[in-house]
Amino acid sequence: MFIIVRRASTFFGTISITDCDNNRIVLSNTDKLIFTVKKHQDNEDESPVIKKVIIPNRQSEGEYLFELTPEETDLSPGIYYYDVGVQRSNGEFYHIDIPDQFIIKESISRKEING
DSSP states (O other): OOEEEETTOOEEEEEEOBOTTSOBOOOOTTOEEEEEEESOTTOTTSOOSEEEEEOOOTTSTTEEEEEEOTTTTOOOSEEEEEEEEEEOTTSOEEEEEEEEEEEEEOOSSOOOOOO
16 A cells, blocks of 8 residues: 655554454554665665654554654655564564555645744
């Protein structure tokens, strides 16, 4: 699923984790979700332009909310690529999302400056 974000804007997203039978997987608060965005999907040595570590909370079992700040989304407009990994507290790591497009679009409206 591709994600579209307006440049230098706050973005709220949801990550859902399910097993093969589409049952939600509940993570503990010692597990981590790792949301990573890169300019190129096939360059594993490239540094991420966004890397967000999400600590699961119990308020939304199997569905995890995250926020990207305007500073994190202040990227040049264009197509980037993201994926999501799970790092369990025991060190086990696996991907839950295949790489997909993360699109930054220029903002049209701007915040008014008081004065």
